[in-house]
């Protein structure tokens with residue numbers, strides 16, 4: 001390449017470089033322009049390679065001009081790159097900016113589950129009467145769940161058909177909170193006044209009034225001179241506090257091996273008012289079992305059955321919730337449907 005052509009090429013490349021660099025709108029375009037202007041195949045590289053073949057002064061002159069052209073193009077490329085990087089950062093800052101004037105997104109507050117509401121209310125009613133709250137394990141042994149409660153070995157509740165056993169011999173998921181009657185009496189002397197809310201498990205077909213995992217509230221009172229009248233009065237006081245004066249309570253004879261006499265507590269149906277309907281059948285909704293603590297049970301726990309008498313009952317918390325809130329299918333209480341649950345917001 002002769003010196004004049006080389007000088008022209010440098011001029012053209014500088015001109016082309018200014019245009020290319022000004023038009024590069026992205027960092028990738030800057031990279032492409034760099035290859036086109038300064039790469040091995042770029043015209044300026046051909047000029048550079050021709051320098052060596054020129055004589056003395058012409059060589060120095062073209063060398064100087066080539067270096068200047070390289071320097072100008074490099075610094076223009078760098079300047080454009082810096083400009084674009086700064087722009088990208090500004091863009092990021094803009095995108096990340098928080099608009100404090102926008103309305104906030106308020107998280108929806110949850111509310112207590114109807115079963116929790118009912119359990120808390122039940123516990124409150126009994127603690128106001130002077131009862132204390134006791135608890136027991138949900139995995140129970142056969143002594144506390146059956147034997148000590150006077151439930152004989154051939155009782156159907158003790159078979160796998162009715163109860164859920166765990167993989168350890170002699171242990172099962174407790175079938176009733178009555179097991180905590182035994183644990184309480186084993187751990188303290190009379191007088192006893194306790195209520196025991198808790199979860200129980202049975203092998204049971206689920207329907208509108210039965211679940212296989214449900215809750216009971218057990219009540220146990222042992223003292224000198226307690227009679228069936230105290231049991232009846234306590235249940236009536238509870239029913240009035242819980243359901244109000246429009247609901248009537250009754251107790252009728254029933255059998256449980258750990259009480260004598262035994263009874264069942266029912267309240268008048270909230271749908272038909274005691275007349276009889278599809279939900280209740282005969283006008284009454286069973287709420288729980290009850291009775292005077294069997295002397296054998298007192299003796300199993302080391303209590304003097306000649307001196308002390310007691311009463312006990314176990315209420316189904318789901319059944320109480322159904323009456324209190326007018327729910328006609330127990331399954332609604334465990335399905336977790338928000339449309340059902342949100343109706344209890346602000347409810348006591």
Ligand code: FA5
Nearest residue numbers: 176178210211214287288289290291312313314316319
């Ligand atoms: C008992 O569980 C006795 N332990 C109650 C008792 C305690 C009697 C103290 C005497 C002295 P029962 O199996 O009937 O009894 O259950 C008591 C209450 O639990 C029932 O009245 C009902 O309200 C509730 N219940 C029973 N089975 C279910 C079930 N599958 N689903 C929901 N609630 C149930």
